[in-house]
Amino acid sequence: MNRFHMSLAVAGLLVAVSAGSLAAVGYECRQFGALAQDIGDALDAGDTARARRAYDRMEAAWDGFHHVMGLFVEGTQLHELRADMAGLPPLLAEDTPEARSALARLEKRIEALYEEEVPSIWHIL
Amino acid sequence: MTIVLIRSLILYAVVIASVRLMGKRQLGELQPSELVITILVSNIATLSLEDTGIPLLCGILPILALVCCEVIASQLSLHYTPVRRIISGSPKIIIREGRPDQEMLRALRLSVDDLLCALRMNGIFDLSEVQFAIVETNGSVSVCRKFACESPTRQDLDCPRPCADPPLLVAADGELREHALDALGRDRAWLCAFLEDAHCRLEEVFLLTADRAGHTQLIRKEAVG
Structure with a gap:
């Protein structure tokens, strides 16, 4: 196998890794976003205990999410998301505008993590 | 960390x-x-x-x-x-038949000083000695001297070197280089005979070179301390 063929193979591998990273980031963000959505649904239903349980599930899922996302996404973005998550539990004791606002911020950050990875012309430029 | x-x-x-x-x-x-x-x-x-x-x-x-x-x-x-x-561009001729191509020099943004510097780096201090000079795609300047200014070669002087191949390193620091022996068309028996004649063991060899014509150079290891 000469250098040219090796380069073609590596280039193919890089394309596969890029596509795989996009798929992995998309999957993780959807899963994690769904957990945040559960908290929102519980708050909508006025069930703060369920919201707290949904948060606990989110907390339990964090390690797996962080391990995968840490491979592809800058650490500072994940730290910001983690900081937003840490501020959520005290606000979940009751359905307040502050709790809604913190949850919305968390959901937007998760969405942004995926959107920034999408190779759209605006992100490329 | x-x-x-x-x-x-x-x-x-x-x-x-x-x-x-x-x-x-x-x-x-x-x-x-x-x-x-x-x-x-x-x-x-x-x-x-x-x-x-x-x-x-x-x-x-x-x-x-x-x-x-x-x-x-x-x-x-x-x-x-x-x-x-x-990707790489193409070579440009900057001196043609002894005359600098001023238009090309301007296009390449090369001053006369740059040109003379490039010639000096090629060992030429007189512009009149140059037949052709070319700026290569990697930025280096290749120079062809006028025939009259070329140094005569061994071939011109009818003085061929007896053996064209350079000597190869047969042993270094007490270790045999098998591929060098193969390249010279020799074998271990030849090496053993040579070392025996030189009253030297392989472990005592610092450097041993040989060429196809049979010329050898042996340097023994110096005693430590």
Whole structure:
């Protein structure tokens, strides 16, 4: 196998890794976003205990999410998301505008993590 | 700190593998595209080393992508002249039949001082000695002297060298180089006989060279202390 063929193979591998990273980031963000959505649904239903349980599930899922996302996404973005998550539990004791606002911020950050990875012309430029 | 150390080792391996993938062409005179790749690769590797917040994959992926592009582009330029012209440019003649091409010098933004400097670096101090001078695609200047100013060669003087092949290193630091023996058409028996004549054991050899004509040079190890 000469250098040219090796380069073609590596280039193919890089394309596969890029596509795989996009798929992995998309999957993780959807899963994690769904957990945040559960908290929102519980708050909508006025069930703060369920919201707290949904948060606990989110907390339990964090390690797996962080391990995968840490491979592809800058650490500072994940730290910001983690900081937003840490501020959520005290606000979940009751359905307040502050709790809604913190949850919305968390959901937007998760969405942004995926959107920034999408190779759209605006992100490329 | 441990993370930085591990990342450094991984990036070192990736950069070495990348340079190897680019091949020996990369290690000599740099073509324009190769210069760009070298600068970019070193910069990307530095960024990934300094900032542990950046995923290592985000450092490795662009390095490998750039190197692959370089190898593929150089392969294409090898087969297709127009691609070669676009990527590497073409050599430009700046002195033709002893006369500097002023228009070309202006186009290349080369001053007379630059031209004379390039000639001096080729060992020529008199412009009138030059028949042709060419700026190569890697920026170096190749010079062809006028026939009358050329030094005579051994062939001109009818003085051929008895053995054209250079001597090979047969043994160094007490170790035999089998491939050198093969290349010379000799075998271990010849070496043993030679060392016996020289009253020297293989372990005592610091350097032993030989050529096809049978010329040898033996240097023994010096006693330590």
